[in-house]
Amino acid sequence: MRSDPASSDAPARGRYRFREYRVTTAPDSLALPVFAAVCITGEEHDCGATSGTFHEPDELTRWIAGHCAATGHELYEQTTHTVLCAEPRAWQ
Structure with a gap:
């Protein structure tokens, strides 16, 4: 006799499939x-x-070089921002 999975302490088993949404991105040339x-x-x-x-x-x-020369400071955090164009594709 099989036990009822809902009443047992064992975790339920099953297959889960996740859809994936694909997008291609490219820098905006403008x-x-x-x-x-x-x-x-x-x-x-x-x-x-x-x-x-x-x-x-x-x-x-050049700015970093100037600040380093004036202060002797050597550590900098750089950020780069780029505008991207997204081209959506179908769900898979």
């Missing part, structure tokens, strides 16, 4: 990426100096 950095050098607290935003990574590198 939008420029944005680069920025924050100086995180410091023992008690971070320096906190911010670069502002740049559209070229070389401009950000």
